[in-house]
Amino acid sequence: MRPEILFPLYAPVKTLKGVGPRVAPLLEKLAGPIVRDVLFLAPHSVVRRRPATVASAVEGEVQTFQVEIDEHQKPRGPQQPWKLRAFDGTGFLTLVFFGGFGGSVAEKNPVGAKRLVSGKVERFGAELQMPHPDYIVAPERAAEIPELEAVYPATAGLPARTVRRFAHEALDRAPDLTEWQDPAWLERQGWPSWKEALIRLHSPATEADLQPTALHVRRLAYDELLAHQLAMAQRKADRRREPAAKIAAAPLADGVEAALPFKLTNAQRRALSEIRGDLASGERMSRLVQGDVGSGKTVVAMLAMADVAAGGGQSALMAPTEILARQHFETLSGPLAAQGIKAVLLTGRDKGAGRAEKLRALAGGEVQVAVGTHALFQDEVAFHRLQFAVIDEQHRFGVAERQRLQAKGEATHLLAMSATPIPRTLELTLYGDLDVSRIDEKPPGRTPVATRAVPMGRVEEVEARLRAVVAEGAQAFWICPLVSESELVDLKAAEKRAEELRHRIGPTVGLVHGKMTGAEKDAVMADFADGKIGVLVATTVVEVGVNVPNATIMVIEQAERFGLAQLHQLRGRVGRGRRESSCVLLYDPPLSETAQKRLDILRRTDDGFQIAETDLELRGGGDALGLKQSGFPAYVFADPFAHRDLIAVAGDDARLILARDPQLKSPRGQAVSVLQELFDWRPASPLKDAG
Numbered sequence: 001m002r003p004e005i006l007f008p009l010y011a012p013v014k015t016l017k018g019v020g021p022r023v024a025p026l027l028e029k030l031a032g033p034i035v036r037d038v039l040f041l042a043p044h045s046v047v048r049r050r051p052a053t054v055a056s057a058v059e060g061e062v063q064t065f066q067v068e069i070d071e072h073q074k075p076r077g078p079q080q081p082w083k084l085r086a087f088d089g090t091g092f093l094t095l096v097f098f099g100g101f102g103g104s105v106a107e108k109n110p111v112g113a114k115r116l117v118s119g120k121v122e123r124f125g126a127e128l129q130m131p132h133p134d135y136i137v138a139p140e141r142a143a144e145i146p147e148l149e150a151v152y153p154a155t156a157g158l159p160a161r162t163v164r165r166f167a168h169e170a171l172d173r174a175p176d177l178t179e180w181q182d183p184a185w186l187e188r189q190g191w192p193s194w195k196e197a198l199i200r201l202h203s204p205a206t207e208a209d210l211q212p213t214a215l216h217v218r219r220l221a222y223d224e225l226l227a228h229q230l231a232m233a234q235r236k237a238d239r240r241r242e243p244a245a246k247i248a249a250a251p252l253a254d255g256v257e258a259a260l261p262f263k264l265t266n267a268q269r270r271a272l273s274e275i276r277g278d279l280a281s282g283e284r285m286s287r288l289v290q291g292d293v294g295s296g297k298t299v300v301a302m303l304a305m306a307d308v309a310a311g312g313g314q315s316a317l318m319a320p321t322e323i324l325a326r327q328h329f330e331t332l333s334g335p336l337a338a339q340g341i342k343a344v345l346l347t348g349r350d351k352g353a354g355r356a357e358k359l360r361a362l363a364g365g366e367v368q369v370a371v372g373t374h375a376l377f378q379d380e381v382a383f384h385r386l387q388f389a390v391i392d393e394q395h396r397f398g399v400a401e402r403q404r405l406q407a408k409g410e411a412t413h414l415l416a417m418s419a420t421p422i423p424r425t426l427e428l429t430l431y432g433d434l435d436v437s438r439i440d441e442k443p444p445g446r447t448p449v450a451t452r453a454v455p456m457g458r459v460e461e462v463e464a465r466l467r468a469v470v471a472e473g474a475q476a477f478w479i480c481p482l483v484s485e486s487e488l489v490d491l492k493a494a495e496k497r498a499e500e501l502r503h504r505i506g507p508t509v510g511l512v513h514g515k516m517t518g519a520e521k522d523a524v525m526a527d528f529a530d531g532k533i534g535v536l537v538a539t540t541v542v543e544v545g546v547n548v549p550n551a552t553i554m555v556i557e558q559a560e561r562f563g564l565a566q567l568h569q570l571r572g573r574v575g576r577g578r579r580e581s582s583c584v585l586l587y588d589p590p591l592s593e594t595a596q597k598r599l600d601i602l603r604r605t606d607d608g609f610q611i612a613e614t615d616l617e618l619r620g621g622g623d624a625l626g627l628k629q630s631g632f633p634a635y636v637f638a639d640p641f642a643h644r645d646l647i648a649v650a651g652d653d654a655r656l657i658l659a660r661d662p663q664l665k666s667p668r669g670q671a672v673s674v675l676q677e678l679f680d681w682r683p684a685s686p687l688k689d690a691g
């Protein structure tokens with residue numbers, strides 16, 4: 001239950017003075033629905049109002065002048081502004097008012113009146129103007145014009161100064177709350193109390209006060225990170241408390257491993273032993289395996305499945321597309337069958353008697369492993385004893401879909417797999433409620449993909465080269481970016497490119513795009529995998545995990561528009577066989593310095609984690625990796641880049657608090673509960689409710 005002390009902050013914004021039915025929706029859009037949201041709305045800049053004389057006025061600056069109203073100039077037409085000419089002894093300044101309320105301004109500021117006016121100075125022809133001054137006050141009310149003023153976000157119909165008034169009113173309603181941070185830590189950091197931090201937030205004295213490095217901003221960011229880490233740690237602890245089947249590492253799996261034509265990499269071995277530790281613990285596993293495409297995640301999952309089968313349980317591996325499911329099935333079924341473990345493939349294509357037979361075998365426990373697509377969690381699918389769910393490309397599934405699959409067993413162990421590299425510093429914010437294994441090493445024997453950046457002006461050379469290698473039997477991807485607002489326009493561009501390539505290279509040019517149905521995409525991908533298509537032109541839909549070992553060339557148009565992680569993933573689709581592969585990054589010159597650096601990293605390394613880390617640094621936070629789409633939390637104060645040093649500390653702090661006081665009953669626990677209520681946004685981990 002929400003503590004009473006927070007009630008004022010949870011009142012709707014319309015309870016703020018001056019927020020009526022017209023303003024409320026605007027303020028809600030800008031900040032959020034409740035007073036707390038207005039309290040947390042930070043100014044984005046400060047203006048300093050320098051006193052000046054008209055003779056020394058600087059165009060574009062916000063300045064304050066002491067003037068006498070010299071003349072009223074009525075508008076000459078309906079579109080014309082009211083003008084009040086003012087004089088300060090050194091020159092004339094014209095105050096300009098559009099929109100029909102100039103008359104009332106003129107009334108309040110008669111000719112001859114002395115006034116202080118403050119606002120942005122502009123030049124209009126020979127005339128020095130101040131359109132819509134921020135302040136016009138009589139000299140005795142000079143104190144009303146702050147020398148330094150925080151500027152808030154604004155929106156049409158809701159000017160920044162009004163927002164500031166609301167923010168300050170929200171600040172007046174902020175209660176004094178019992179400190180939830182460790183006093184020693186606060187003192188070491190030199191951080192103010194929560195309330196004090198908010199006061200400073202709304203009364204910045206300098207630009208530096210607005211930076212993420214300002215002490216009060218760091219304090220607020222840390223509060224937010226701690227609240228989030230606590231929520232995730234609690235969820236993890238709750239899941240842990242659920243008893244789940246104890247599954248031991250089995251000789252059967254050793255048999256599967258021994259029969260593989262390769263040795264596991266050290267990273268695979270580490271991931272496998274972490275998974276085995278979870279499976280044997282008697283607590284429910286929630287683990288994510290992160291690793292580049294081709295790093296061998298599926299093989300690791302397969303060995304864990306063998307353990308489950310040896311213990312008499314069943315496993316399910318769910319992939320987002322049929323072609324991926326089929327590829328997984330081809331990887332797994334042979335090695336497992338050799339040890340007597342039966343697997344079935346279940347996709348949307350299974351119909352009639354064939355499907356009924358597979359369902360019967362699953363329900364009867366005759367098969368131990370099911371590989372499939374969305375078809376796996378349909379209502380008619382029942383398992384005999386599902387103990388282990390593996391979800392490939394987990395972000396492609398909704399929470400409900402993952403839950404439906406897991407619900408087919410009891411306290412099903414969960415293993416998610418992702419090929420999207422996340423910088424280590426951000427791992428906790430995204431996956432704090434999961435245990436994470438990283439496979440950061442590639443199987444040996446892969447030839448690195450030769451990568452070069454080529455300006456678009458040389459596209460014909462690239463096409464000619466492509467024609468030569470395709471004639472020798474090589475295969476290529478050609479990726480067209482999504483650049484316009486309209487998918488249809490992008491599709492047109494891709495179609496045009498395919499047409500042109502067909503013209504230059506020949507009929508084996510195929511096209512796959514986002515407007516196709518799943519089955520249509522799968523069919524084209526299958527033709528490509530079978531070698532019937534030589535060059536596959538694609539908008540970015542190319543399935544992340546699709547394995548086409550014969551494809552050796554990746555051409556990416558307007559590469560500068562893609563995120564680095566995405567470029568890396570696209571490139572990961574070639575270089576999977578032993579043949580030499582190449583990646584051509586076509587760009588529209590000129591490249592910005594940052595864009596240049598980003599493309600350079602790709603040429604220097606093919607380590608996804610390092611690429612993600614560098615990308616984060618180059619872009620300096622913001623939405624560095626398209627994180628918002630991947631479920632990254634929308635923090636109010638915390639900046640995942642600038643505050644990355646605080647993330648890990650908050651994670652440790654959260655675990656420590658919960659270890660000492662799992663129910664948050666102690667005085668500090670109570671204070672921390674209030675903190676959690678204060679930031680009640682749902683942490684948006686992609687697996688937030690997976691367990």
Ligand code: ADP
Pocket residue numbers: 262263264265268291292293294295296297298299300331443444545
């Ligand atoms: P991921 O799921 O991470 O994309 P997979 O497990 O599908 O990777 O493995 C990709 C390919 O590499 C498969 O053909 C697999 O058989 C092979 N492979 C996996 N691990 C190794 C290894 N340690 N050495 C050599 N080849 C491997």
Ligand code: MG
Pocket residue numbers: 293294297298392545
């Ligand atoms: Mg894979």
